[in-house]
Amino acid sequence: MATSTPPQSLTLPDAELCYRSNGHGSPVLFIQGVGVAGSGWLPQTDDLSSEFACVAFDHRGIGRSRTTAAALSIEQMARDALALMDAVGFPTAHVVGHSMGGVIAQQLALDAPQRVTSLALLCTFSQGAEATRLTPAIVWLGMRSGIGSRAMRRRAFLEMLFPPAYLAGRDLVALSACLQPLFGRDLAEQPPIVMQQLKALGRHDCSGRLPELASIPTLVVAGKHDPIARVEYGRRLAQLIPGSRYVEMADASHGATIQDPSAINRLLREHFRASETPHADAR
Known part of the structure; x- marks a missing residue:
């Protein structure tokens, strides 16, 4: 049976990182995206911890983590992730990143490839500028998520995460309330660090x-309906990493890890197991 520890903290010179570890087995480090606390990985860690030692954390400046640094960069957040691996005793780990977390995972792997057993890059990009590209649809969703009533802002945020077919007929008030513990905040609110994260990305x-x-x-996974990490970005990312496996989820959007955790977790299990077999290195 998986065991869960209370939240713990890692003190760095200019930050304090809050993290939670869960389970036993091969180490897995989960790195989340913009504006999301480490609890966003609960649909994965609650399941996968039956077979793997899972660690997820709050980025500096969000959730329970703090920072005194004046600036933020992807390189710094990758160093944070490596420092956390050292602190929890992970000499190597499967590294899973979603959105901005996928970009951080790529940088971590470039900085310390000997520490990475495998990479799983979910709904993410090969270039950070792809994530911040201002298409008319993204501008409209961004405006709606920052103005109007709290209910309107929550709905706009949900539309960033899920395709219309998923939201049709659902109680959006109940769905927003259900997601609040995962994101570590009310979906109508935006933590101040978000703008710094977007600029760094x-x-x-x-x-x-x-x-x-x-x-x-x-492993590279993209959602067909993702307005942020568009499928062409996922395909390009997979093309740039020789030998990578590309999977496109036909019914998913940017919140694929929440929308269909069973499919994501199945893909991760398969990927982790395949990465640990002898033939994984003979590519």
Whole structure:
């Protein structure tokens, strides 16, 4: 049976990171995206901890984590993740990243490839600027998530995460309330650190180095209806990492890890197991 520890903290020179570990087995580090606390991975860690030692954390400046640094960068957040691996005793780990977390995972793997057993890059990008590209649809959703009544802002946020077919006929008030513990906040609110995270993401581009990750078993997952990490971004990311496996979820959007956790968890289990077999390195 999986065991869960109370939230713990890691003190760094300019930050304090809150994290939670759960389960036993091969180590897995989960890295979340913009504006989301580590609890956003609960649909994965609650299930996968029956077979794997799972660690998820709050990025500096969000949830229970704090920072005194004046600036934020993807490189710094990748160093945070490596420091956390050291603190929990993970010499190596399967690294899973969603959205901005996928970009951080790529940087971590480039910085310390010997520490990464496998990569799982979910609803993410090869270039941070792809995430911050202002299409008319994203501008409209962004405006609606920041103005109007709290109910209107929550609905706009839900439309960023889920496709119309998923939201049709659902009680959106109940759905928003259900998601609040995962995101660590009311969906109508935006933590101040979000703008810094978006700026850091928009500045980051390690796409030219991604072929260096060819020796790391990599899974790339995209949602067909994702307005943020569009499917063409996922395909490009998979093309840039030789030997990676690309999976496109026909009914999913940016919140695929929440919308269909059983499918995501099945893909992760398969990926972790395949990465640990002897043939995984003979590619």
